[in-house]
Amino acid sequence: MMSQYQADHSRFVSRLTRSTLALILAGGQGSRLYELTRWRAKPAVYFGGKLRIIDFPLSNCINSGVRRIGVLTQYKAHSLIRHLVRGWTGFQAQQREFIEILPASQRTGGEWYQGTADAVYQNLDIIRTHAPEQVLILAGDHVYKMDYGPLLAWHAEHEADMTVCCMPVPLAEAAGQLGVMTVDESGRIIGFEEKPENPTPIPGDPDNCMASMGNYVFNTSFLYEQTIKDADTPGSDRDFGKNIIPSAIDKYRVYAFPFQGTETDEEPYWRDVGTLDAFWEANQELVSVNPQLDLYDRNWPIYTAQVQLPGAKFVFDQPGRRGEAVNSIVSAGCIISGGSVRQSLLFSNCRVHSHAEVEGSVILPSCDIGRGVRLRNVIMDRGSKIPEGTEIGFDPEADRGRGFRITPGGRTLVTPDMMGQSLHYTR
Numbered sequence: 510m511m512s513q514y515q516a517d518h519s520r521f522v523s524r525l526t527r528s529t530l531a532l533i534l535a536g537g538q539g540s541r542l543y544e545l546t547r548w549r550a551k552p553a554v555y556f557g558g559k560l561r562i563i564d565f566p567l568s569n570c571i572n573s574g575v576r577r578i579g580v581l582t583q584y585k586a587h588s589l590i591r592h593l594v595r596g597w598t599g600f601q602a603q604q605r606e607f608i609e610i611l612p613a614s615q616r617t618g619g620e621w622y623q624g625t626a627d628a629v630y631q632n633l634d635i636i637r638t639h640a641p642e643q644v645l646i647l648a649g650d651h652v653y654k655m656d657y658g659p660l661l662a663w664h665a666e667h668e669a670d671m672t673v674c675c676m677p678v679p680l681a682e683a684a685g686q687l688g689v690m691t692v693d694e695s696g697r698i699i700g701f702e703e704k705p706e707n708p709t710p711i712p713g714d715p716d717n718c719m720a721s722m723g724n725y726v727f728n729t730s731f732l733y734e735q736t737i738k739d740a741d742t743p744g745s746d747r748d749f750g751k752n753i754i755p756s757a758i759d760k761y762r763v764y765a766f767p768f769q770g771t772e773t774d775e776e777p778y779w780r781d782v783g784t785l786d787a788f789w790e791a792n793q794e795l796v797s798v799n800p801q802l803d804l805y806d807r808n809w810p811i812y813t814a815q816v817q818l819p820g821a822k823f824v825f826d827q828p829g830r831r832g833e834a835v836n837s838i839v840s841a842g843c844i845i846s847g848g849s850v851r852q853s854l855l856f857s858n859c860r861v862h863s864h865a866e867v868e869g870s871v872i873l874p875s876c877d878i879g880r881g882v883r884l885r886n887v888i889m890d891r892g893s894k895i896p897e898g899t900e901i902g903f904d905p906e907a908d909r910g911r912g913f914r915i916t917p918g919g920r921t922l923v924t925p926d927m928m929g930q931s932l933h934y935t936r
Contacts, residue, residue, distance in 0.1 A: 522658040525665060526574035530641035531657075532632075533566050534625055534723075535649030536583030536613065541784045543914055544924045545890060548933055550582065552649040553589035554788070555873050555891070557795055557804055558838040558854050560813045561592055562782065565654070566647045567608070568811045572771075573657040576606040577639060580649065581628045583613040583621060596814025611635065624747030630736040636729070644732050646749070648723035652791060653779035654771050654802070654809055655724075663766045664726040670761040671731060673698065673754065674724035676768035676779060677717040683708045686783070688721035688750040692765045698758050703750040722768060722779060725749060731761070771809045778802045786918035789888055792854050792871045796836050818842035818857055830863050840874075848878065862897075870902075890924040892932050 539551025546554065552563040563580070570578050582589055590610055600606040611632050613621040622628040629636075629646065636644065643664065645657060655674075664672040675690055683689055689708040691700035701721075702709065708718040727735075735753050739745050745752045757763050770777035778801045780791040794800050804811060818841035823832035825847035834850040840857045847863030856874040861867060865878050870887040877894040878884065884895070885902035895901070901908055902921045909915050914922040925932050 521665075522662050523574060525643070525661040526576075526658055528642040529575050529577070529645050529657075529661060530636060530639050530643075530729075531566075531570050531575045531578045531645040531647060532611075532629060532636075533563070533570075533578065533580045533647045533649040534628060535563055535580050535589060536586070536622055536628060537650050538584045539650060539783065542788065543785065544922060544926065545785065545788070545888070546585075547924075547926075548585060549588045550584045550586055551783075553586075553592060554782075555856055556652060556782070556788075557792065557802075557811075558840045558856055560804075560811055561589075562652060563589060563592070563649050564596075564811055564813045565652050566649055567597060568809075569653075569655050569657060570645075570647075571812065572809050573655075575645060575657055576600065577641070578608045579611045579632065579635070580608060581611045581613075581622070581632065583628075586612060592814055596812070609635070624751075625749045626736050626739050626745075626753050627747035629732065630740050630747070633733060633736065636732075641729050644727045644729055646725045646727065650781075650783070651722065651779060652782055652802070653722075653777070654806075654811075655768065655777070655779075656771050659769055660724075660766050661726060664764070667696065667764050668762060669726070669764040670728055671735075671754075671757060671763045672726040672766050673763065674722045674726075674768055675719050675765045676722060676777060677711060677714065678720040679716060680708050680710060680718055683718050683720045686781070688723075688754070690719045690721060690765050692719060696764050696766070698754070698763045698765050701750075701754045701758055703748075703755070719765065721750065721754075723750075726766075771806075776801070785888060785914070785916045785922055786920060789871055789886070789916070789918070789920050793852070793869065796838055796852055796854065816841070816857060821845070821855075825863065832861075856891075886920045888920055888922045890922070892925045892930070893923055893928055894925070894930055895923070895928070 535552040537551045539546040597608050616631045689702045768777050782788045782791050821839045821843040823845045825832050830847040832845040836852050837850050838854045842858040843855050845861045848861035848865035850867045853867050853870045855872045858875045861878045862880040865882040867884045870884050872889045873891040875892050876889050879897040881898045882895045883900045887902045905915045908921050912927045
């Protein structure tokens, strides 16, 4: 039976989530993913067999009870907006539930979004129309499962002006990539470095630092005050990490919230997937028997646009010509026709022809892998068609000579443009 404290706390969190507006920053280019984000924003990149990265913060909001959401878009947002329209429009306006797409539209002047803080500043008039008590600002390009209720409760219970969600990260991973915080025994932030090359380690833990996840809670009035002040400051980068947090920690109540997963997670899961190797590795983790990120968790589902497709099909059962997949994720619409797939992810509508071998690869939607093709440790972008008999991933120098990108970790990126099969015509 639920105790009175639990019931009261549950109602407290429920009230907080209902009075919160979430803003998802989804305008990032993701330049370290190179050609994978040449024609799409990083939040629109495919992940996990049938999802896109943006589905994770959106699903976290819905599962947490935060159902007033704005998605701020900018860089090459067509596929992202199309995905949002197709998969995320089933909200009830009469229940004050919505997802609004907030593209960069020069609302306050002649500039596009100049930084994370400026993206919010340019939409202050829209935020005011919703009159939230607090604003939850989320990065739209990370893969993780998180209940935002405890974060909002922490913010309220500490009477914070601003709360930064954080987690321990190895120094080498944070260096030059993530904001790093120093906190006192109460959790109050007393120091902040934006993407330092030599991060300050956690006291007593020399191998890790306390890194920002790019998720923040603001009291709404404080958000107005700080973004307006930043917009009026000459030379500012208009960025939460570079400008807002460093200027606020000495004068205001800015706290760090230790990241917690959902009730069903053994430990919190969070991945940046900001490089091709990180993207490949995070996808490969999912094909293990018990991955840390459980996409089959019915208590915390990850929602997405559901395309109507037939089930995956495996055909032919002859020696040397057997349609099979082992330790792999194969999505709807795929046909494995006498080929072999191992330790790989096939997204929707892929075709693997006879005698083809796919190993350790991430194959995005609508790819065609010809007869006798051999692929190893490949990332294949949507719509790529590999001719019969081609081998990729076995000779890095040969692959590089054919125009493919070889990552520092030895994986090979293949796109339609690299194959001379351009899907994007600019002239």
